[in-house]
Amino acid sequence: MRSQFDKQLALLNKEMIGMGALCEEIISKVLKVLADGDGQLLNGIVTLGAEIDQKERTIETLCLKLLLQQQPVAGDLRQISAALKMITDMERIGDQAEDIAEIIPFVVNRPAKADSLLHEMAEASINMVTESVDAFVGHNVELAKKVIFDDDIVDNYFTQIKQELIAEIIKNPEDGECSIDLLMIAKYFERIGDHATNIAEWVEFSVTGVHKEG
Amino acid sequence: MSDIIKVKNMCLWYGEHKALNNININIPGKSITALIGPSGCGKSTFLKSLDRMNDLIPGVKITGDIRYKDKDIFDASVDVNELRREIGMVFQKPNPFPMSIYDNIAYGPRTHGIKSRAKLDVIVEKSLKDAAIWDEVKDRLKKNALGLSGGQQQRLCIARALAVQPKVILMDEPTSALDPVSTSKIEELSSKLKKDYTIIMVTHNMQQAVRISDQTAFFLLGELVEYGKTETLFSTPSDKRTEDYITGRFG
Numbered sequence: 334m335r336s337q338f339d340k341q342l343a344l345l346n347k348e349m350i351g352m353g354a355l356c357e358e359i360i361s362k363v364l365k366v367l368a369d370g371d372g373q374l375l376n377g378i379v380t381l382g383a384e385i386d387q388k389e390r391t392i393e394t395l396c397l398k399l400l401l402q403q404q405p406v407a408g409d410l411r412q413i414s415a416a417l418k419m420i421t422d423m424e425r426i427g428d429q430a431e432d433i434a435e436i437i438p439f440v441v442n443r444p445a446k447a448d449s450l451l452h453e454m455a456e457a458s459i460n461m462v463t464e465s466v467d468a469f470v471g472h473n474v475e476l477a478k479k480v481i482f483d484d485d486i487v488d489n490y491f492t493q494i495k496q497e498l499i500a501e502i503i504k505n506p507e508d509g510e511c512s513i514d515l516l517m518i519a520k521y522f523e524r525i526g527d528h529a530t531n532i533a534e535w536v537e538f539s540v541t542g543v544h545k546e547g
Numbered sequence: 548m549s550d551i552i553k554v555k556n557m558c559l560w561y562g563e564h565k566a567l568n569n570i571n572i573n574i575p576g577k578s579i580t581a582l583i584g585p586s587g588c589g590k591s592t593f594l595k596s597l598d599r600m601n602d603l604i605p606g607v608k609i610t611g612d613i614r615y616k617d618k619d620i621f622d623a624s625v626d627v628n629e630l631r632r633e634i635g636m637v638f639q640k641p642n643p644f645p646m647s648i649y650d651n652i653a654y655g656p657r658t659h660g661i662k663s664r665a666k667l668d669v670i671v672e673k674s675l676k677d678a679a680i681w682d683e684v685k686d687r688l689k690k691n692a693l694g695l696s697g698g699q700q701q702r703l704c705i706a707r708a709l710a711v712q713p714k715v716i717l718m719d720e721p722t723s724a725l726d727p728v729s730t731s732k733i734e735e736l737s738s739k740l741k742k743d744y745t746i747i748m749v750t751h752n753m754q755q756a757v758r759i760s761d762q763t764a765f766f767l768l769g770e771l772v773e774y775g776k777t778e779t780l781f782s783t784p785s786d787k788r789t790e791d792y793i794t795g796r797f798g
Contacts, residue, residue, distance in 0.1 A: 335794070335795045335796065338795070404753070404754055405794070406753060406757070406781045406782070406793045406794060407781060407782065407783070407784050407789075407790045407793055407794050408790060408794065409794050410781075410782060411782065411783075541783075542782060542783030543783075
């Protein structure tokens with residue numbers, strides 16, 4: 334009865350998975366550059382950022398077409414409106430990754446502090462992004478709740494890193510600039526965690542109809 | 548707003564066939580209630596029960612309680628004509644009488660004993676104004692109503708219903724035979740009328756229910772499956788059958 338509509342919704346899901354995969358890829362690349370100092374990868378990051386922007390346009394167009402043609406209600410309406418909100422967060426994740434990439438040349442080959450914590454934080458935030466997209470695809474409220482819960486872990490990393498960097502600035506004021514750059518990187522990862530949390534909250538809305546207050 | 552119509556444990560049979568099963572619903576006054584559901588689910592039957600139009604069909608049996616303004620509409624003391632004056636009806640197909648526009652509107656009031664030309668003039672003008680058609684017909688009140696367009700005829704029928712000063716207006720798919728412009732005029736009119744009247748409308752147009760109604764009742768196979776605020780029912784329905792119907796998975 335609604336096979337055309339179901340096909341369009343399946344396409345929307347596929348595009349969302351694609352955009353989620355691009356977000357995971359861009360953060361993984363950023364993490365690799367941060368770990369290995371491989372500057373070659375930086376160009377790829379800019380290309381990926383542009384692809385994410387393009388994907389956002391494509392999904393936006395598809396959602397508007399679905400709203401116009403199908404006049405969705407109930408679960409369909411929630412899924413499409415959630416997708417429209419989620420792509421804004423995904424696009425911001427891409428932007429934050431690019432922002433990190435811009436800072437990396439200033440911190441590689443410098444006396445890096447808080448390194449291991451920063452890598453752990455990066456991995457935790459990538460994990461949140463992956464799981465938030467998986468939750469959307471699988472209509473998985475439990476997984477979405479886990480992502481929302483995990484945001485505290487990433488926030489704690491940020492606090493710890495900040496403490497370490499403050500101590501470092503006091504100890505070696507001449508390396509202050511590098512410490513500030515590292516703090517900004519940590520802040521961007523913390524923001525990525527926030528965006529993943531937003532995505533997870535929209536997943537919860539899409540499935541249950543209830544969006545977290547405030 | 549307090550509930551103007553209260554229905555409790557209502558069942559309706561057409562002969563052996565049970566068309567409505569244990570309906571419980573309270574309808575608030577001065578609001579628009581949409582009745583939705585697939586064809587044959589009982590929504591029009593339910594609508595017609597509210598002004599006892601089903602009395603006219605042989606073999607119909609109704610049990611349970613239907614109260615209008617807290618009074619049992621089947622009580623022996625109820626004057627059916629008076630009940631139908633208070634609870635008017637507008638049908639799917641515009642059905643003006645084959646007479647002048649003026650006489651169409653004056654028909655009801657005349658039946659109820661108003662003879663004064665001056666009084667009738669006032670009623671005709673007010674009813675046509677309230678039904679948002681006065682400006683289109685004021686210069687041709689003596690012309691035959693059948694010469695009006697479908698959309699105008701339907702607004703004329705609404706004006707005719709308003710002329711006897713009802714409290715409730717039942718509408719059975721009032722726009723399904725109309726073009727989008729006429730449809731939108733009737734919808735706007737309904738939203739305006741709810742300031743003074745209670746409107747209960749059967750519609751197959753989901754978007755219409757979403758646009759204009761305050762609460763929606765979903766009927767399926769003679770049962771009231773779900774009833775609640777329109778916004779809630781169409782965004783987060785609580786029953787799986789409601790979700791399946793409004794998203795087009797069956798029906």
